[in-house]
Amino acid sequence: MSEQRLSFKEMCAEFDVTPRTLRYYEYIELLEPDREGRARFYGPRERARMTLIMRGRKFGFQLEEIRQWLLIYENEGTEAQLKAFVEMADRQTSALKEQRAQIDEALDELAQLRADILSNLG
Known part of the structure; x- marks a missing residue:
């Protein structure tokens, strides 16, 4: 085949x-x-x-991170690649949680500003 x-x-x-x-x-x-x-x-x-x-x-990984991760498989094998992925995933999870916190804060501020404006208009 x-x-x-x-x-x-x-x-x-x-x-x-x-x-x-x-x-x-x-x-x-x-x-x-x-x-x-x-x-x-x-x-x-x-x-x-x-x-x-x-x-x-x-998941938001940079292309260079992906390239390096793929090279680990070629040079060191599956186990090393999986360990590297866990480290990458931990870093990215932290970064995404920080971004989510920033987005939540911005949404709260925007909602409050909108509410303040509406109360001043009415």
């Missing part, structure tokens, strides 16, 4: 990214598609990496 490979256009469609994004991920060495002339093809490895990249972006 041969591995299914996606073309550049199919890869963009599968992950709902623009061609510019996909080319950029290649440029910064997150992805390394097979090349046949000018055509690019993405096999299971690149599709799995793209899944991890998209998940990392969803």
Whole structure:
């Protein structure tokens, strides 16, 4: 059974990214598609990496963090990569909680300002 490979256009469609994004991920060495002339093809490895990249972006990780994390797997294996992920997740969780606190504070202030204005109008 041969591995299914996606073309550049199919890869963009599968992950709902623009061609510019996909080319950029290649440029910064997150992805390394097979090349046949000018055509690019993405096999299971690149599709799995793209899944991890998209998940990392969803959680707010920077692309360089994701790149370094993917390199850990290649250089040190699964266990080291999982340990690195736990550390990354802890840092990101703290950052997201801080952002949430700032957003909650801004929402409270905005609601209070709105209420003050309404009371002055009426």
